[in-house]
Amino acid sequence: MDVIRLLDVRDQPLSVDEALAAVSDRGAGGTCVFVGTVREVDGGRDVTSLDYEAHPTVTDTLRTVAEKVAADVPVRALAATHRVGHLEIGDIAVVVAAAAAHRQEAFEACRRLIDDLKREVPIWKHQRFDDGGEEWVGAP
Template sequence: MTEQSPPIVTDIRGVALSVDEALAAVSHPRAGAVALFVGTVREHDEGREGVSALDYTSHPGALAELTRVAASVATIPQVHGVYAVHRVGPLAVGDLAVVCAVSAEHRAEAFEGGRRLVEELKAQVPIWKRQEFADGDHTWVGL
């Protein structure tokens, strides 16, 4: 019997994200742990209060890069599922910006995979945000 590659779900969407979808996507009978990361829009950044809204934009090749990152995490032994979905478009404070999940046989592998997925997504996937502040100013992050 040959071992199958873990399922990988990646997407970049202009609609609300779902934690339940992430958990269902990485569900596996051999998985004893799921590491879940939910990134939300906060009302402060770069030492400044008053973020009122933001807008995420992605490069046309961002999904391919996100899929490459997720596939790399799926090679960790005992990982059984990888999910990474990022939101684009206008978001308000409190909205979900990114949802990532990694299932594995044990918590150590789930935590390792989850952390690697989030850190590599932030470092390598070309997604940028334009933050609006209550005073009318704005900044770009990730350019």
């Protein structure tokens, strides 16, 4: 059975319930979920909205990241979804979940998955601020 149960990058709203259902496992004693949302302030500046864009290799890279976490941490299940397109304040931008036999492994896998996703997966954030400014985050 594949431990990577859900990986997707989509322009539709994300569901925490979908990620939880994907990692549901009778052998798991611990499940950890991280939900990243669009915040109203970044770097002391008021954010009005943002857009995420992804490179065409995004799905392959996301799978590689998840496979490495699964190889390094004894998990029962992993899930990760990321939103692209236009998002407003409060919208869910990313959901990752991990289930493992014990809570420590679930926490470790969830943390690794979100950290590695943010560092390695080619998704870029274009933020707009209420002062008229804008910036790209994570762009090459």
